[in-house]
Amino acid sequence: MSQAAGAAPRTSTVTPIEPALEVEDATAVDWSERAEILVIGWGAAGACAAIEARSAGADVLVIDRFNGGGASALSGGVVYAGGGTAQQREAGFADSPEAMAEYLRHETQGVVSDATLQRFCADSVANLQWLEAQGVRFASAMPPHKTSYPPDGFYLYYSGNEVVPACQGECGPPAPRGHRAVAQGQSGATLYAALQAATLRSGARTLTQATVRRLVRERGRDGQPGRVLGVELWQLPPGDARTARHAELDRQVARWRTLRPGKAAALRREAARVEQACAQPRFVRATRAVLLCTGGFIYNPALIQAHAPHTRRGWPVGGAGCDGSGLRLGQSVGAAADRLNNISAWRFITPPSVWPKGLVVNAQGERFCNEQVYGEKLGHELVEHQGGRGWLLLDGALRWQAIRQCLFGGLWGFQAGPALAMMLFAAKKAATPEVLAARIGADPQRLRASIEAANAAARGERDDPMGKSPDMRHEMVRGPYLALDISIGSPLFPLAVLTLGGLVVDETTGQVRDASGGGIPGLYAAGRTAIGLPSSRYVSGLSLADCVFSGRRAGRAAAIG
Template sequence: MNGAKVNTNTPILAPLQAHTLTEQDWHDSCDVLVIGWGAAGACAALEARSQGCEVMVADRFTGGGASAKSGGVVYAGGGTQQQQDAGFNDSPQAMFDYLKHETQGVISDATLHKFCADSVSNLNWLEGHGARFAHSVPPGGKTSYPSDGYFLYYSGNEKVPSYAGSQPPAPRGHRTVGKGQCGAVLYAQLKDACLRAGVQPLLQSAARRMVVDATGRVVGAELWSLPAGSREAHLHARLAARAERLQNFAPGYCDRLRQKVAQLEHDHAQPILVRARLGVILSTGGFIFNRDLIREHAPKFRRNFKVGATGCDGSGLRLGQSVGAQGERLSRVSAWRFINPPYCWPKGIVVNTQGQRFCNEEVYGATLGQPLCEEQGGQAWLVLDARLRQQAIRQALFGGYWWFQSVPALALMLLRVRKGQSPDQLAQACGMQPGQLNGALRAYNAAARGEAEDVFGKSKDSRQVLDKGPFYACNISVDNPIFPLGALTLGGLKVDESNGAVLDDLGQPIAGLFSAGRTAIGVASHLYISGLSLADCVFSGRRAGLAISNTRHADGSVQQSNASPVLERTAP
């Protein structure tokens, strides 16, 4: 490797014109080429393969992406077997009513109704490919992620009064059965299912440009691939895996590892051309690791801890844009500020730098993180009194939480905390406006005593009088290194919601190009709740895989809206 610094993002080039290629220029061919082998790509590949298509799936690394690093939670409802076994009644309409509040029109009502109606069958489909789900519900209150042994939980804002519908809330977070973060478990089942079905993987092969015919139809892609089995490929896999494994502990070190990974690609990857007779499905994830795109579209989230995988560099988005696709909601980023567990933390109040409350503290972490970053400059405090702080410390020590929940919570309360004998003294210690914090506490305590309604609609069970000094302010700002505030991108390529076809800036489908998962606009593209992204990977992945398969006529030819692809052929 040389010492020059290379960009860690996949370089995307202008598309190749098929009429300039000869038959010998193509290295391989298939019916469907899937670019990105995470959950969405795997689901798309499986669906296309089930329709008899010859499917190849390419990945810059060895598959998995952000899906394998996730908690393995699939948002499902409408009456899943697990919900029934746990004694909860749910319906597709109740699920729709709740998600209508969360999605805020990012997709049409018709698509959201279908997502909810298909929820049970999609979960069953995953189980048919080897995934397992269970009905055990964790005790206690709201949690960001249930401990081992518990697999069904309230993974969003279902129990928050302002989100409640006419029917009792039901838990819809279905965590894959396994130990620890179960995304790897779920992905392993999908990956194995792909291989059993005959999907051909092209690993350590990054797509750098599309191939289009004379009509603009996407007919393939150029992949830059490391030689299989080479020393460089083994080193690339080892360094990339280490970067993913240590990202939460040493992000700076992992960025240096990614430099080495990109250098290996720069020095040793070779181009191969793959023809896709029916077309290409883009499913490479989001772009949280692409700092240029974040700076351009979502600058308020530059300081957030990156949630995702190295492949979340916007390559699918940029490949689509290179052939005229329309990007949408690229400024939408989900920032995760979870303050549960400890379960009692939401009984405190969250205030801005002035000492003013700005949210309902019991909401889901992304619902809190969004205004914190968008409206408050990434700066906020969690205020506790002595009584609540002691309760929270006991819960963090003995509540049976994950270490990644309890250790940061204890550090926040013990190491990076401001203290004052009175609210005014605490405000002075934090640089807040005099009287603002005192006023916020007085109003909150009145609601906690039942003397008034909480101005932000916090439920009675989540209120507790804060009047026992000393008072403590825990720094939950984006720049606190001991309590990272993670973020992932939600925007992507605009698609036809009936089939996942990628749309251009006139709203017309780009022939031969489909998209799924976080590369595309979908159910999770307004605000994130746990499990919604993986559920959309299944929904949109299956949709794209089926739709691209249906572009083939009964005689095997490809449906064309314009002229057929023009390819120069050399004499045999």
């Protein structure tokens, strides 16, 4: 919507990033503080990088726009881990790094080298144990049904497409690899609190409510890039009432982001106004390296418009600081970026666990995806290949089974509420497929053909056209037939989106690379600021697992140097 004539322009919540300040050498700048390693962003990746750098003996200063946490604290606290974790063994599952890598090749699609993928899988057990050493707890109880997120009391689950026949390899039966941190309620805050406490125990210093707006680098010579020397940051004055208000606004944004997104957006704008009104600049020296760990860019409208405008109607997933500041800081010194148009779109249709027994069709009434796949896979097919439009078809029997599960199945409110609203108030209903097609604007013959082909598969007369496993097939032969709008703009059923692209890094060290493939001296990146394991297709828990993997990698490499 355009700005009304005469109205004051809306405050931008996007961090203003300035071109890098190039100097002859470090003595040209009046530094107010210094550390060997500066970690920019105190989410999971930043915390892991800081702890690892401290364990290598480096002096570390962590800088955060707010008070730490970011998207990690708002997440479900799920870590994708396998290869034979203690929790997998306790639950009776055998797994190996080879089986884990074989499956993840389906999901990562070459976004990282095979050597990096194998290293990630080989290190998975040790990285989970490392998290436990930092104070994060995991457990082995599994939910009885496939779910987008386990209820309280259940902490191990299939968080991707492991049970989908087309995704199963030759390394034995599928194993659950979604490890949810033990907590009451969603686990992200608990997992992050442990990492935050571990950061402080490690001896890392912190500087919060401070926004990095510019990198300082040494002027390049003889065609070689100059070294990153430090940063210019803008900090809110400690002890000021406006600084306390800024912290409270960040807490309120986290509280309202799901229930009232419009209110959360207004609170983000107020926080940005506080920053613009009273933050003061100063320069901080990094004698060894700057590590960029600021998350993705889902809250940067200009970048979304430039790279993925078709996803703008989605519901953004991320912290208030996920505005691409790390990406843009890297680009200010010539860093290469990749996969910026790759937006993960989450269209989960389970729970209720019976919904995947229905049929997903496009605007023409044709099936286009196996309904039992992980929600990101379904969302990708919907948004990238079907114009963002789709319908979930149920019959009366599935509808009542789903309603009972929503009411009495122990689901989370964010799972049961939208599902009930869709079935009770927003479903298109008809006695025949042809009438239903007219009500949703689909082709009657195509919709009838989709249902009949799926019914034949449910009777065992043929293979399912989309590869659905026999236990998830359901014969729909009597009305009422129902269609639920699962499109990206569905008002009652938000479709979550988050960014996957970022800065190109050396996969052994995490050092940021320039357009020619060379490393930028003194600059590293980790987590969603960098290209990593989740940068192709997303699987629940893979982002936090990559924060640990890439954060530790960058922290260690920067410290030893």
